[in-house]
Amino acid sequence: MQKGSLRVSWPGDNHPRSVGDDGSSRPSSSKNLPENRHQLVEDGSVYTKQTAESGNGLYAAREIAAKSQLIFVTRPLLVALETSKLQTTCYACFRSPSDSDWPVTVDKHHSLKTCSRCKVVKFCDQKCQSQAWSQYHRLECNLYSKLHPRVLPSTVRAIIRLLKQYKAGMLPDGEWEQLLALESHQEDFAKAGGQRWQDLLIMMQGIKGYSGTDESPDLILRLVCVLAVNSFTLTNATFDSSGLILHPKPSLLNHSCEPNAYVRFDVSSSTYQQGFPTLGSISVHALRDITKDEEVTISYVDTTFPSEKRQQELRDRYFFTCQCGFCAKGPDTAQDSYHLSPGSSLKSAIGAKVREIGQEADQVFLSMEANAGLEHEHIDEIRAAMSRLAKTGAWPIHRYPWPQLRQQLLYGLLGSNRFAEALLHSAVFVRIIHPVLFEQEHHPIRLVQMWTFWNLSRQCLETLMQKDNPSDKDRQDIRTLGVLNCVTIDHIRQISNQGDQPKGRLERMVDRAFEEVQQEGVFWSEYLRNRAEIRRTAWLWVDNQIKALLKGEGVRQEIVDRGLARVPG
């Protein structure tokens, strides 16, 4: 499940546009390139163009249909797992036995094998270990072993590996130069100063000292800044983050708060269709139709934030003021409006009170974010902040930070195994919040939430079916959840499987779930007998549950009705 934006990295100055101008002698990268380091980059749908406003960007070379894949990079130039994930994630394919998308064909209790030399990294099997060893781990294993049990931060590990691969002539042709040509904002970072600049300097010194590189401190600092501005958060099919990842091609994508594309890391190469896809490729997909010569954009920040918050984050982390069409709409967007009665304004006494309550809820959200993973210990606190927002009567249910608090409540309920309650909060996203915030039904965040909803309905169904002496109400709920399961998986499959695009792990999980539901038979046969009517009654049941939940939260009836009026049955 995703907690942040589609693109997340850290802040970033200087415009080192000239290629290879760092003064050091360069090994020829292609001469020593082992066969398996040949890079596969499919990018025929885009071209690069530079503008005065946003530097280099990618533009559509032809008409591009919604959901098409525009760019595919087999493997990143830089990648590093978060330190906390090294113990639980395979160092080669980035899968984890605890992942919700771990293939069922692989034993869930399967444990990863630790590298016997460094004792820091782990692998699924011999194949993953050999692949990692030949491509990078042999360059860093000794260093990790010397430092063990200390582990270097992910950015430091990523750059040390890159420098060693570069020196060994192992980088794919041209990628080092492309990396150095990316925006680094090195001067802006220096000018902004503060703790962040100090951290970047410390990283640079650490890399210089630990790698034994003869590259200059200035070049290393530039690499650190390039990473801060250009890396993506590596996420699995359901948006759980596990590290950072970068390739210079997709890093050329500029930002819009109303993007026409998004990035994912779980798609297999079109030439590799067998088996279950691993993580770690980078692919860019169209959110909507893109016209020839239109700029392809992604969002660097959470587009559900109000404009002021988005602008602030973009200025602080990426050093620009967003001038996209969405920001130009000002307070008219769903992200920025309030439910205020005619005549009242945010400047009135009531408006000021509403804003104050919003700021308090913001603080609760931020403190929860800082305690990610511990949401289950703060369920009451999250509920109280949500209830205060509801009581204003003016706070839209889809306005920041209410959805974010609801998402944390959902995590908390999952963490406490309270699946029935979690199901209802997931339903609020699927039916009311996401249709307002994300226009396309195939938007990855909507799809993943629908997938969560399906999994939760399945979990609730299984719990009920395991009861020894089910009551009449239980039997009725079993039937309702059984057909809801069919309705939902059929719907997700239709949305996720349109077109003949290469499949990612999400699509494969959906396919497999679809087959399972069909094979189980009972509810599926009932569903097939009258799909339209069953769909209608299943969603009506969900909507009635949502109404009861939101009424209990103190949300005004008309706000709920208005929300539900937007979604089809």
Ligand SMILES: C[S@@+](CC[C@H](N)C(=O)[O-])C[C@H]1O[C@@H](n2cnc3c(N)ncnc32)[C@H](O)[C@@H]1O
């Ligand atoms: C990941 S890089 C994108 C590629 C970059 N334009 C380049 O030339 O290397 C991010 C940087 O691009 C610029 N940028 C991205 N989106 C922008 C936008 N909408 N308006 C202005 N500058 C933008 C900012 O300098 C930002 O820090």
